[in-house]
Amino acid sequence: MSADHHAKPNEPRIIRPDDIDPHHRWDRPLQAPGHTQVDFEERVNFRRLHDYRLARTRAALAQSGLGALLCFDQHNIRYITSTVIGEWARDKLTRYALLTGNGDPYIWDFGSAAKHHRMHAPWLHHDHCRAGLLGMRGAVGGDNELFVQAAKEIRSLLDAEGVGDMPLGLDVVEPPMLFELQKQGIEVRDGQQTMLMAREVKNIDELTLLNMAAAMVDGVYQDIAEALKPGVKESEIVALATGRLYEMGSDCVEAINSISGERCSPHPHNFTDRLIRPGDQAFFDIIQSFMGYRTCYYRTFNVGKATGPQRDAYRRAREWMDRAIDLLKPGVSSDVVARALPTAEDIGFASEMDAFGLNFCHGLGLGLHERPLVSRLNSLAHPIELKSGMVFAVETYCPASDGVSAARIEEEVILTPDGPRIISLYPAEQLPIANPY
Numbered sequence: 001m002s003a004d005h006h007a008k009p010n011e012p013r014i015i016r017p018d019d020i021d022p023h024h025r026w027d028r029p030l031q032a033p034g035h036t037q038v039d040f041e042e043r044v045n046f047r048r049l050h051d052y053r054l055a056r057t058r059a060a061l062a063q064s065g066l067g068a069l070l071c072f073d074q075h076n077i078r079y080i081t082s083t084v085i086g087e088w089a090r091d092k093l094t095r096y097a098l099l100t101g102n103g104d105p106y107i108w109d110f111g112s113a114a115k116h117h118r119m120h121a122p123w124l125h126h127d128h129c130r131a132g133l134l135g136m137r138g139a140v141g142g143d144n145e146l147f148v149q150a151a152k153e154i155r156s157l158l159d160a161e162g163v164g165d166m167p168l169g170l171d172v173v174e175p176p177m178l179f180e181l182q183k184q185g186i187e188v189r190d191g192q193q194t195m196l197m198a199r200e201v202k203n204i205d206e207l208t209l210l211n212m213a214a215a216m217v218d219g220v221y222q223d224i225a226e227a228l229k230p231g232v233k234e235s236e237i238v239a240l241a242t243g244r245l246y247e248m249g250s251d252c253v254e255a256i257n258s259i260s261g262e263r264c265s266p267h268p269h270n271f272t273d274r275l276i277r278p279g280d281q282a283f284f285d286i287i288q289s290f291m292g293y294r295t296c297y298y299r300t301f302n303v304g305k306a307t308g309p310q311r312d313a314y315r316r317a318r319e320w321m322d323r324a325i326d327l328l329k330p331g332v333s334s335d336v337v338a339r340a341l342p343t344a345e346d347i348g349f350a351s352e353m354d355a356f357g358l359n360f361c362h363g364l365g366l367g368l369h370e371r372p373l374v375s376r377l378n379s380l381a382h383p384i385e386l387k388s389g390m391v392f393a394v395e396t397y398c399p400a401s402d403g404v405s406a407a408r409i410e411e412e413v414i415l416t417p418d419g420p421r422i423i424s425l426y427p428a429e430q431l432p433i434a435n436p437y
Helices: 047-063 073-080 085-093 109-122 144-160 175-183 192-199 204-227 234-248 309-324 334-338
Strands: 069-072 095-101 106-109 129-131 168-170 186-190 251-258 281-290 299-302 360-363 369-373 391-399 404-414 419-420
Touching: 047 069, 047 073, 047 095, 047 192, 047 204, 069 073, 069 192, 073 192, 095 144, 106 109, 106 391, 109 129, 109 144, 109 369, 144 175, 168 192, 175 204, 186 192, 192 369, 204 234, 204 281, 204 299, 204 391, 204 404, 234 251, 234 281, 281 404, 299 309, 309 334, 309 391, 309 404, 309 419
Parallel strands: 069 168, 106 129, 168 186
Antiparallel strands: 069 095, 095 106, 251 281, 281 299, 299 404, 360 369, 360 391, 391 404, 404 419
């Protein structure tokens, strides 16, 4: 990355987005290598990945009018610091990271984790890996001293790095921490949009990790297709998929939707112990991550056989899918894609709010839902320009005319300079029949 060498000591360093090399080779197939590193070919370069993510954050920060970013969102912390202590930390709001326009990342963690970072994360300054503890969402108790101490420490660092008089961007936080920052005279603004802007364009290492994660789900769907027989429970499919993913190296199976038969319409977004029956339409969503990079990957099957209404619902969902994907090109405005998606009325809902999440596109990366998000609910009024290096999960849903069944398809798509490249490769052009009679 390059900085503005004419910047004054107390001014944020300016990093131009064009100076951040994503190292794409669009003329080559995207790798789906093994999970180990080898000495005879380059796979994922994790130090290049860290440098890229930090440079993207610096560039977004320099353009934001903020002096620093304070992050409690685990995806933002990982993006800035390349540290993680597992899914346990996702909802605790006790880890946090700070990045000023003039400085390098700070990370506050459980004391033992901070010591581990100092030993094993040489890309971070030794004294920037600090022990920290806040309220753990109220579990620590009524004593406010932890928040007071943390806010004072952050104020001191902002002053030391020359940005104490500038606004602080914050993503998510416990209210007591917000109040203490304000008592320290810090102007707090929304920093989540700044971080999402940084994260929206992926480099080659991120694309490779997303492709590796998708390849794992390709294999799980083969297992599901073979196991999908009458008498199997929805929950057993979840157990099968979860076990296989962890065997293949997943670091987090966040959620698996497993939905069949009369539960398909309306979409309940969960699973039960319902028994799979002959002729069921059944769909699944596998949400998991490899090295933090997530999948959101639906497939629909029929069990043994399919009816005309089931086939028709699948055909329509596929047509909507293909129409949207064809429009995913750099330079296209997101409202153009949104208009190609079916309306709420097309699938039997009264409003776009009622139908939200059934036919839309969302960014995919360290977070399950990243920028940009394209739907009729938001994109017609607030369009943005699509860029090369963005990654989308494109989802369509169509209820069948039988009033029970429904088709749900999702493709993961990378935007290349020449257009969309699909990385979710389990066949979905035609309705798959699992274990046909």
